Structure formats: C-alpha cells, structure tokens
Amino acid sequence: MIWRTLNAALLAALALGPLSSSAAESALESADDQPRVGSIEYVPMDAPPGMAQAVIVQGAPLVHTRQILPLDSAGQLVGEDSLDQQIQQVLTNLTYVLQDCGSGLDQLVRLNIYALAPSTIDRVRELLNEQLSPAVRPTITFVLTPLPLRGAMVALDAVAMGEDRGDAVVYQRCEAVAGHDRDADAAVLPPGGVAYLSGLPEDGGLTESAVVRCMTRLMGTLEHLQLAPEHVVHIKVFLRPVTSADQVLRQIRDFFPDQMTPPVVFVEWLASVPIEIEMIAQLPRDDDTDDDQTKALLEYFNPPDVWPSAIFSRVALVRTDRQIYIGSQFAREPSRGQPQAIVIFEQLEELLQRTGSDMRHMAKGTYYVADHDASRWIDRTRPTVFDPERPPAASKAMVHAVGLEGRTMTVDMIAVESTDR
Numbered sequence: 001m002i003w004r005t006l007n008a009a010l011l012a013a014l015a016l017g018p019l020s021s022s023a024a025e026s027a028l029e030s031a032d033d034q035p036r037v038g039s040i041e042y043v044p045m046d047a048p049p050g051m052a053q054a055v056i057v058q059g060a061p062l063v064h065t066r067q068i069l070p071l072d073s074a075g076q077l078v079g080e081d082s083l084d085q086q087i088q089q090v091l092t093n094l095t096y097v098l099q100d101c102g103s104g105l106d107q108l109v110r111l112n113i114y115a116l117a118p119s120t121i122d123r124v125r126e127l128l129n130e131q132l133s134p135a136v137r138p139t140i141t142f143v144l145t146p147l148p149l150r151g152a153m154v155a156l157d158a159v160a161m162g163e164d165r166g167d168a169v170v171y172q173r174c175e176a177v178a179g180h181d182r183d184a185d186a187a188v189l190p191p192g193g194v195a196y197l198s199g200l201p202e203d204g205g206l207t208e209s210a211v212v213r214c215m216t217r218l219m220g221t222l223e224h225l226q227l228a229p230e231h232v233v234h235i236k237v238f239l240r241p242v243t244s245a246d247q248v249l250r251q252i253r254d255f256f257p258d259q260m261t262p263p264v265v266f267v268e269w270l271a272s273v274p275i276e277i278e279m280i281a282q283l284p285r286d287d288d289t290d291d292d293q294t295k296a297l298l299e300y301f302n303p304p305d306v307w308p309s310a311i312f313s314r315v316a317l318v319r320t321d322r323q324i325y326i327g328s329q330f331a332r333e334p335s336r337g338q339p340q341a342i343v344i345f346e347q348l349e350e351l352l353q354r355t356g357s358d359m360r361h362m363a364k365g366t367y368y369v370a371d372h373d374a375s376r377w378i379d380r381t382r383p384t385v386f387d388p389e390r391p392p393a394a395s396k397a398m399v400h401a402v403g404l405e406g407r408t409m410t411v412d413m414i415a416v417e418s419t420d421r
Contacts, residue, residue, distance in 0.1 A: 009357075013142050037061070037164050038191060040109065042137040043120040043355055050129040050328065052137040054355050055109050058322040062109065063101040063162040064234040065186045066278065068093045068177075069149045075178035075369035077083045077151045083120060086153050087127050096123030096176040097185045102163025105131055108138035110159040110325045114267065118403050120154050141412045143368050145268045148245035157265050159325070162188050169233055169282050173373055182253055184260040187233045191321040193283030194397035195231075196364040196414070197221055197313050199238065199395030201276040211251040213276045219255060219317060224303050227281050229255065231261045234280040238397045242268035248275070269397040278395045285286060295319050298361055298416045300390060310388040311379060316363040318416055323363070324355045326413040334406025341381040344411050349385065357415040359385055362392035364414040369398050373409040 038060025044052040053115070070078045070086035071093070072340040079085025091105070098104050105128070113121050121142045138158075147155050171184035179185055222228065237248055245266040253261045269276070297320040300313035329347050331340040354359050369375040375398055382391065402410040 025188055033283055036412075038161055039160055040107065041303075042135070042250075045351075045354075047137065047327075048125070049134065050132060050137060051126050051140045053139070053327060053351055053385070055137075055139050055325045056322065056355060057109055057161060057325070058212050059191050059320070060161040061164055061191055062189045063098060063103045063158075063160045063186050064160075064189060064263055065094065065097050066155045066179075066184065067114070067148075067155050067157050067265040068097065068392040069147070069155050071178045073176060073178055077149065080151050083123060083153055084127065084196065087120075087124050090154055090156055091124075091128060091131065094156065097172070097174045098158070098160055100174045100176075101160075101170075101186050101188050102165070103160045105160075106133060106136050106420070107161040107403060108136060109161060110327070111138045111140050112138060112157050112265070113142040114147060114155045115142065115403070116146070116153050118144065118401070119404055124156070125153060128238050139275070139325045141328045141366070141410075142403045143399045143410075144403050145399050146242050146398050148242050148266045150243075152321075164190075165286070171262065173260065182261055183249070184263050187262050189233045189280075189282055194318045195225060195227065195281045195283045195321075196316045196318070196392040197281065198312055199236075199272045199276040199278035199280040199397075201271065203273045206234070207235065209274050210273075212247050212254075213279075215252060215255050215372075218277060218279055220267070220282060221303050222279075225281075225283070225301065225315065225317075227283070230259055231282040231284070232256075232279055233282060234263050235263075236265045236267065236278050236395070237268040238271070238276040238395065240269055240271065240274050240368065242266055266398065267397060271398055276395065276397070283319065291292055294297045297419055298363055299391075300360060300393075311382040312365075312391050312392060312394040313387060315391065316393040318363050320416050322417055324357055324413075324415040325418070326351055326355075326415065328402075328410045328412050330402070330404050330407050330410050336408060337377045338381070340374065340407065340409050341377040344404050344409065345381055345385045348382055348411060350412065352413075352415055355415070356417045358418045359421065360387050360390050361418045362415045362421065363414050364394045365394040366412050367394065367396040368402050369396065369400050370408040371398070378409060378411075 041056040043054040071087040078089040170188040301315040331343040
C-alpha cells in the first residue's frame, strides 16, 4: 500500500532543518493541583505537526504503558469495520491509563504505533493532533505488524511524563481499561537511573522452554546488576507468531509471583528463532555511597558469560535524569541496503549533535528491518559509526514492513547528554 499524506511530511522531516524547540515549564501542575516535577523539551525541526525529531526530558518520572488495544471496558473489540473507531478507542484507553499515573496526552514523550497498513499511522497522527495542543510533539516510531488481538487494526504504547510517585517503581492497573488484574497497564519510573537490557533471543519452539530460558537469562542479568523483579519497568517481546502473545504473557507472569507483571508489548518478527525479549529497569541510586555523581552518566555492561560485541552492549546503564528520545529515522529517498543505512546513521549523528549528544552517548537503539539485505547493512554499518567500546544496548527485529514506501529499515534511539563537550 502507498502512503500519500505522510510520505511528503516525513521526507521533509528527514531533511533535518533548522533547530526549533518548545519547552514545557519545569514545574507543571497536575490534575490535582500538585506540582509535577521535571521538564519536556520538544525538538521538532521540520517534522510534521504533532511529532518531533527528538524529545528531551529531564528530572521527570516517566510513565511506560503496556500495548494498548482497541477494546472497550468489557474487553470487547471496538469498531471491527471502522479504523477511526479503533483509533479513537486506543487513544481513549491511553488517556485513561496516563490519567491514572498523573499524566496525560499533553505530556507524551514517545508514541509507538503498530498497524496493519501504513495509512493507519497517518490517521492516528491526524486524530491525535485534534486532541493535542500544537506545542505537544512526541517522537513517533511505527512498524507494520500483525496484532495480538484478532480484528484489531492498530495498537500503541507510550512514554509520558508523570507525577512524582516516590523512589520506587509504581505499577498501575487502570480500572477503566479492560485487562488482567495481575498485569500493570503502566509503570512509573522515578527520575534518576535506568538500565536498558538488550533483546535476548531464544531458539526452539514457541513453548515454555523458549520463553522461560529467555526470561531466566534476563533475570540473571538483573541479578548481576543487583536489581530485582520489582525494578522492571517495561518488557518488549518480539515473537513469531504474535497470536501466541497470551501464552507468552502467562509464562512471563510466573517471573513476577509477588507483584504485578510490568507492562508488556508484543511485536511479530520474522526471525529464525521464535522469541526475543528486552527489558527496561530502574537503576536506583546507591544510598550506601556518596560517589554516585562521580560515576559515568552512561556505562555499558556485559554479563561475565557473554562475549562482548562491537555493535551492541547487553546492558546500558544510565545515571542521569536527562534523556534524549529520538523517533524513527528513515532514508530521505527510496533505496535499499547500504545507501539507506549510511543516510540513516548520518541523520542520527547530526540529530544527536543538535540535541547535545553524540554517537558515543547512545543508550538504547531499536533497528526495524524488512528484509535480509536491510538487516545485513545495519550490521555492516554499525561498526563504522560506533565506538567499539561504547555500542548502545539494542534490539534488531525483522518485521513485515517499516511503514514508509521504498524503505526497508528504520532506527530509533535513546541517548544521554555528551560528557565530551
């Protein structure tokens, strides 16, 4: 299918025009008139209305949601034959979830959209813009993928600035949205440190053994970091087929027997192995020492039993409350393989420079590819642009399509401020 409206807008966005930004007040008022700490700075450049090339957040609790589907409060699919009804329902459900966390659509940082058709993403932006102030411009990442709910045409998850809920991760179950009592609709990450755990793939059939092996390895990495299940903020699962999502979720719940299961997102991938799982976890300040400020803002960690890679780290440890979210980057012109990869990483490097970062301060990357040629050139290009001692944590997923005609790869990133300046 061919994009029309969004194609031209995205190509303009990718030109990386003059820097412009819109900053939120550092002490916003929440719905209950309590001060909300932190700030959001939108860096739209030439992005289409309603989205930004980058968003800088500082000192803010961050709400991470699960994958939101077009279900009513009784758990029934809405608008089986109406895309607009489904989009309105997911936006309504997202609003309820964010409100329960002291947030809202006006505090969006990142929006991830999953759809069956590229025109759906354009329509999500249009309907979202009707509900947002022109100053609110989250980064947007989108892929085309089957969804875990039969009949659903769109799903999304989000990161948004929330209200202060204390020093621990807080899980929120929203009664206005259909869901399982054991599963959190959102988790609030306190301002401060965060650990990004790269996706871990597991071979074998999509059975308990593959899921359990993957989760066991991730939990082992958390133990190396002296973290526990209650520090987990978000889980993303790449699996084949996505119709197995309910089965996988039941197995993930077993790893959180004494708490709510953190928010989970599912994306169907086209890999040779059936499943890969990545995590985000809180990295609490070490109260037993006074030297936290002397530690690097960004460090990389590989478990002792894992051979280091020059293109990704198993874990990125962020010890700053200032993060830079960068949305989907596409090649400016239709192309394949090497030309796409070169242009995307050139754009990424320029965007990082404009937001006070650089290629040595990327914490987390997601690479979506639509064929083996794109996958191969992503891997060949990364060693030429990364410091081999400082590659970001990452996941690479082959999906059905990246959502823009004539493109077979897209990249998004989370970075921190450069300390080399």
